Amino acid sequence: MRTVVLLLLGSVGAILGQDVDRSKPPETPPLGPFKLPARAEFALPNGLTVVAVRDERFPLVTARLAFGAGSRFDPKTQPGLAEGVAALLTEGTQGRKSRQIAEEAAEIGGSLSGSATPDALVIAGSALSEYTARLLDLMADVARNASFPADEVALYKQNRKQALLAQRSQSSYLASEKTEEIVFGDHPYARQHPTPESIDALQPEALAQFRDRLLRPNNAVLILIGKLPPQGELRKVLEARFGNWPKRDVPPAPTAPLPEPKRTITLVDRPGSVQADVHVGRLGLTRRDPEFFPLLVGNTVLGGGASSRLFNHIREEKGYAYAVYSYNEAHRDAALFSAAMQVRNEVVEDATRSLLAEMKRMAAEPVTADELSATKNYLSGNFVIRLQSQEALAAQIVNLKTMGLANDYLEMYTTRVRSTEPDQILKVARKVIAPDNSAIVVVGDAQKIKPALEKFGAVQVTPAH
């Protein structure tokens, strides 16, 4: 890490000389400024917000129609409703059969699909840019006129149940599901996944009702990236497809008080597991929280990459785990902070002890100057690298809009990362990273690992689904 400081102070001339010192990394010049591509934003009279980004590098267009209509809107008894709506929007409209939609998407060199996150329902479309208007035809049709045909709904239910079975055969899925359940309590963020029963109960009427209530222009943002027509023409194209879509009052996002974080130990029994998935989780911070950036930087020092403390101590030095990391999964109104690892059965106790110790250390002593500067570079550099594709930029703008972030969030990202101070990290670590009130969730073979976990307190065992 010392090298970073030297590099930044060094001059570019050295490397070009004949007598190059190959024993040290070369000195390099500072990076020039990078500007995100400009976004034009406007709204149609019915409230549909449009964000357009011109990207002429490739003859492609990428579109996202994002609604404030994620899984948090699912009724308590109907988890999986939003994702069901999202998946079935493209399976038939009043004017097009499922097959026709699929064929038209392929004809324009594109794809069309729906998905749901806790906060948003997103219709994703892509095409060769010469077919932008046809792509928008399709997107408007599925957003406005989906018919949820009975046979398609039945097939969706059948296949979704099989897919759920396959997901539940993965221990990491079980661990995330249980951690969310404990950390978010009664809040709708605790129910992000369907159950076989809730899938069985899906009815076309409920799907259509969800659509009618929430898929409204005034609850949506349309993001377009690519070789786009000039703005005047684009407006006309959009008016023709979305202009007469009536606005309607949309219900507020359901919410519930979040439980106070506290230490519990839950063991999800998965007989036959040769290793254990260990998660140590609690409420984290949303992107709108003033301490979000200190947590982002602190989390990255702890477990955000191959130079992180967890990676170095638990994987490289101790060899306990192949995968070990920490993350702050931020939704619009609440977040999950968790450290996680997959370790072999024999070392569950030692590895968990090490994991907790690293989390505690974040709250006990400030990060070093080297760690801090390296982490800031890492986050800033990766931010730019990740924005190379239209899909990645679209995902960032979807987040920006569906999480209610300030419009300059992306432009300010690097500045905010760079201005983080060690004492800010220490302060937020005491609040969020220190594991005293974190829930420990472990998925593994109870027969083999329960005694190891009992060293940390009383263990509650529940069967895997």
Added chain:
Amino acid sequence: MRCFSTLLAAAVALPCLAADVRVPFEKYKLNNGLRVILSRDTSVPVVSIYVLYGVGARAEEKGRTGFAHLFEHMMFQGSANAPKGMHFKTVESNGGSLNGSTHPDFTDYYETLPANKLAVGLWLEADRMRSLAITQENLDNQKEAVKQERRLNFDNRPYNTAIVDKWPEVAFGNWQSSHSIIGSFEDLNAASVEDVAKFFKTYYAPNNAVLCVVGDLKPAEAKKWIETYFGDIPPQPQPRRPDLAEPADRSPRSEVYHDPHARVPAVIVGYPGPKRRSPDFYALLMADVLLTGGDSSRLQQSLVKGKQSVVQYEANLGWPFSGPADYQDPAVYAVFALHNPGFSGKQIVEQLQEEFDKLGAAPVDAKELERARTFLRAAQIRELQSTMARARLLAQHEYFDGDPGVLSTEIDRALAVTSAQIQAAAKKYLTAGKRAVLTIVPAPQAPAKEGP
């Protein structure tokens, strides 16, 4: 390949890829045989470095399975001037991302960095090519890491053991191709420091590698750095290529795997594929697009939708380890299908075969073919968006085809395939008589195998 003068090739501006996508590049060779490809794109201030070594799991010897992959881990354990941990640290603390991966016929190492850090990335790659630290301590540590990777990704997950350990045994007759790419615990334990050192000297020589840099670079400056860092790494005798010839007997075969973690049944069917970049190769590539490309594809429409028998599928030329760009014969065109438990594995195999037979029996409707062509064209352009994807593809085409420019001409050959050629290829390759089948049966109660 060694000791030719540098700068053999002049800069080439490529003819345009269909739909106006140009991937310009410049290719030359260092005195030590290192092949270098540079491609400039200043739209984002990042640069991707991709190093391909011409050795993969198929070059392993009996008793040394998993060696290529173990070695990939060793490459991150430090070198003379970049001690253990420094590689990760240097790339990440400079704002970059990195990784490496092991394939049947090559192993690759790559990083993307902010454009001003190109020299640092080149320095790192050169330092490990020149002076990897092969010590007992590093080896022991990485053996454990690989075992842990195996427990995580294979022994504790559904399907992966069937796909990675079992499927090659069913699909191939030659041990070079049929043994496990991740290897056995036993063979990993047996690997010695001497074995690793020999492997490094033999295969990780500049004359057995391709270096590709794509992004916001200044060519003259980049060339100078490359010469400075890589220029005097000594070449080695060109390693022998393994004999991959498949036994002449390709009678159909079928096996069953009981998967302790799977809960949804699955089948894999595969057929020996054509020679790389032969006319049949492009015909089968288009056949694959018709069969599995997008939601309008035949498998989606007739099996997922029509018969409602298949739940999800994956397919590719070279599945599961490669796709059209890095396909190297002998390899297999394979389809993996998770299916509705209301159908038997045998029924699913028959239904898939029926689709392949249909493709052989009747011409493809002009509209369907046109749609598949557009789908493929768009998919290929979309793939080229990141500098890393372009670096990988340019290097792979250099390694497999001796010409990075294939990246831009390849699409035209696929788009020129006719309905008659697709029909002929389906008949020739996708026949029951040449088929290999692996049926994966969920066996949740069976005790899991524990590694030593």
